[in-house]
Amino acid sequence: MFFGEETFKREILSKIPPRDEPPLPPDWLQLEMLERFRVLQQATLRSGMNVLEIGCGAHALTTVPLAYLVGETGRVVAVDKSRWRFFEEIISSAGMKPRIFPLKLNARELPFPFKTFDLAVLVHGIRSMKSENTMIKVISEMLRVADRIFIAESLPVAENERQKAHLELYNLREEIFEALFGEKDDLHYPTLEKLQELVEKAGGRVIKSGTFEPKLPHYLAYIPREYVEKIKDEEKRAKLLGQWDRAYEKWKKGAEHPPVGWILVKER
Numbered sequence: 001m002f003f004g005e006e007t008f009k010r011e012i013l014s015k016i017p018p019r020d021e022p023p024l025p026p027d028w029l030q031l032e033m034l035e036r037f038r039v040l041q042q043a044t045l046r047s048g049m050n051v052l053e054i055g056c057g058a059h060a061l062t063t064v065p066l067a068y069l070v071g072e073t074g075r076v077v078a079v080d081k082s083r084w085r086f087f088e089e090i091i092s093s094a095g096m097k098p099r100i101f102p103l104k105l106n107a108r109e110l111p112f113p114f115k116t117f118d119l120a121v122l123v124h125g126i127r128s129m130k131s132e133n134t135m136i137k138v139i140s141e142m143l144r145v146a147d148r149i150f151i152a153e154s155l156p157v158a159e160n161e162r163q164k165a166h167l168e169l170y171n172l173r174e175e176i177f178e179a180l181f182g183e184k185d186d187l188h189y190p191t192l193e194k195l196q197e198l199v200e201k202a203g204g205r206v207i208k209s210g211t212f213e214p215k216l217p218h219y220l221a222y223i224p225r226e227y228v229e230k231i232k233d234e235e236k237r238a239k240l241l242g243q244w245d246r247a248y249e250k251w252k253k254g255a256e257h258p259p260v261g262w263i264l265v266k267e268r
């Protein structure tokens with residue numbers, strides 16, 4: 001099967017060099033891309049589609065499987081407001097660069113005058129949108145420029161100890177970022193009901209939604225202890241270091257992706 005998982009691993013993931021970022025394993029990026037590949041199976045992608053991706057991030061984790069799934073005649077316009085550090089190197093080594101058009105901008109205002117895309121996607125990105133106001137604004141922009149939109153995000157739910165270990169370390173990130181930079185990032189995961197509420201406030205109508213288990217290890221809750229040590233507020237630093245130490249002990253025994261919630265939406 002051309003678009004199957006085994007072919008994706010062989011033709012794409014195997015071309016991307018391993019990474020040297022301990023304590024993360026060398027294949028963390030491949031495992032994360034595989035998770036995005038599985039998430040995108042719910043997005044009803046077809047060959048030749050013209051897709052907009054919001055919040056592609058520095059590692060093109062969703063962008064590469066998206067570009068693979070739309071095939072040689074499809075294209076992906078990948079938007080991010082700031083993080084591009086490894087993007088070009090990764091899409092080039094994966095052989096997907098000719099299908100991907102990067103755009104550096106804030107998705108609160110998209111520079112397309114009418115419905116230009118078959119689909120707009122936001123995968124594991126709503127957590128970075130800082131406020132509910134921005135989330136609603138971005139979703140309404142996605143609805144304005146695409147026939148349908150697909151949003152997927154991890155859920156605040158743990159079905160086993162490994163998922164619990166992920167959530168415990170991940171849930172420290174919001175407070176650590178706020179203490180370090182005065183601004184929250186990696187907000188706690190929303191419930192599926194919350195995602196639906198945001199979409200409705202943005203003028204969308206849910207066509208289909210669901211949850212699924214990626215069944216893959218997950219390393220991206222990790223944040224180095226040295227970051228936490230830099231927090232200036234003494235009381236906050238001591239509290240967060242204690243929480244980090246306890247969460248890291250569990251995380252290093254193995255963490256897994258929590259269930260993912262997804263929704264497919266049209267403009268009302």
Ligand SMILES: C[S@@+](CC[C@H](N)C(=O)[O-])C[C@H]1O[C@@H](n2cnc3c(N)ncnc32)[C@H](O)[C@@H]1O
Binds near residue numbers: 062122127
């Ligand atoms: C968690 S990261 C990467 C998610 C990526 N899609 C994945 O699969 O892992 C989310 C990204 O959204 C970007 N972002 C947040 N708010 C944004 C906005 N208003 N406009 C454009 N990009 C935004 C951030 O810069 C960040 O790179």
